Amino acid sequence: MSYIPYEIITHKRQVCSLYKKACRTIEDWYHYRPLMRINIVRLRKRFDDNKNIIDVPTAQELLKKGQHELWSNQHYYPHQFPSSPGGTAFDRDCFPPDWVLDSWHPLEKAQYPKYFAKREERKKEYIALWEKRWGKPFIPHDEH
């Protein structure tokens, strides 16, 4: 495996996320709302039955079984919220960053002389403000 787990996910959290994913899958499959609700209630019952298992290996086995069941029941077109990653409207409005204006060609800049003159002033003001607040930036010497 080529990935490095950057945090240790507890058993409790794994079970909770499994429950949430299973709920979402039920929501994908059953579109009639009351039917979806009752299926989720049944799912909750199954989770609640095994709530008090203290033996770690059996609990882990149950978790693995649940994950396998989730995988085998996955939906072919899972619902994705529009403005979250994978959705249709994710990252829809893109704002070009401010520094793009600095990378304009001088000839292009010359078309709007007033604006760019003011912009230069503002930049100087901003740098002065920054230095007043945080001090001069530390530039390490090149020592090879």
Add this chain to the structure above:
Amino acid sequence: MIFFILGLLLIYFDKLYFVEYMFFFFNSCMVLYVLLIDWMSLMFISFVFLISSMILLYSMEYMNYDFNSSRFLMLMNFFIMFMFFLIISPNLISILLGWDGLGMVSFCLVVFYQNKKSYSSGLVTVILNRLGDLFIILSMIWMLNFGSWNFILIDYYINYNYLFFIILLIMMASLTKSAQIPFSSWLPLAMAAPTPVSSLVHSSTLVTAGIYLMIRLMKIFLKFSFLNYLLVISCLTMFMAGLNAIFEFDLKKIIAFSTLSQMSFMFMILCLGKIDMCFFYLLMHALFKSMMFLSAGILILNMNNNQDIRKMGGLIDCLPFCGLIFMFTLMSLCGFPFFCSFYSKDLIFEYFLMMDLNFFFFFFFLFSFFLTFFYSIRVIYYLMMMNYSMYNYLMIIKFESKFLIISMLLISLIMIFFGSFFMWLMFYKFDLILLEFKFKILSVLILFFSIWFFFEFNNFLFSMKYLISMFNIFFFSMMWNLLFLSINFFLNNFLFIGFFSLKLFETGWIEYNLNSGLIFFFKKMIFFIQNIFLNSYKVYILLFFMWFLIIFFFNY
């Protein structure tokens, strides 16, 4: 309006105007710009302008919240302009202007929202459209043999053996534009564009361009035998699109699949040789499909960009006007009596039943009709009859605002009343259709059967999961793996070649050694040659030569 009245006049007087502007003339090849003004082109232009003007009115409101709305309007205008070029000139060189322009501007419109998803789908769109351009360019090259690119006059060049390749290539080009089966993966992917764009693209401009080209060339097509193959392709595409629309949950993609199936339905009509009928259905389809997209756009706007039909429901309470129009469009899609497409669709259905076609075509045709009914009922169920899904209708604070309503009302009125009007104006010749009673009520039977089947499906088999195995569901919902095939096998190879060449040639050692090395080498060579051409060398060489002659002659 002016174009429409002119078109009616041209029908009435049975005339056509042909204007040629010659750019230049070489090797007995004329490079022309041709304007063909007949009733067909004028009618089509009038419909395109009507629909696009309404869509522009709509998008004034719809794109109000967007930051680049001016760019959007400019691109839309470009799009309409290129469509105008394409419609009005039946010459391969001048049609390439419109054809290429449509591909380019459609790419710009698909990537209008600059996120990763729309970039990738825009790439698929543009490359498959470029493939169509390639076919057109190849046919242009072949047509150098004939000395002219006017394919409308191709009848006069007659030697049909030579025409074979041209017709084949043009057919392939129109298949790419109209997204038939090997090339159909770009059509649902192009749904990443804003809704007014997809309404314009799917109704009257981009995908109909291929069919329009075919209609223009149909008289020659009928003399060749590959109409049978085209019939197979269109049957399969219609079937596939219907199946996909059943498995799809994205509202816009469902409508895109319905467009795909209607496109292949038009191809099917063409293959049966009913050119006027096909054109009539093209116009009617443009009307109701644009309306369908516009009302879906209002829905999506009100649902905060959510396109999933599982999360919709109760449309009829929240947005009554929009729901009404959506209902009308779906009814005219199914060919409900006295709506616009009833006059063409029902007639074509009966023509088809009259023909002596084999079981394969018969089955696919009827089954795809069934699927059309099925997915429209499914959409109606999910949007209107299902309960609120607690998700997004709490967010409905918006409206059916003034511009949206005006633009939709105009086309919807035309959509309802225009079919019969157009029928009376255009088709004054009637064909005799003789059918058994069973066949006559077959379409109604299919409709009732599909309604019954859908509700059975929904009550007993809550999901398709239990009906078909998992693998098959993935197969059907991914356009028979066409998406996967066209992206992974076709597109990715080219992208890999591009990446490879960039890495190897432009940023690698070859750039350093060959390109800059070659410049150094040629510089040296040029200095050397210039030195040779200096006069002193000439004198030396002349002296050497004379000295050689002297030795040679005086040696004896």
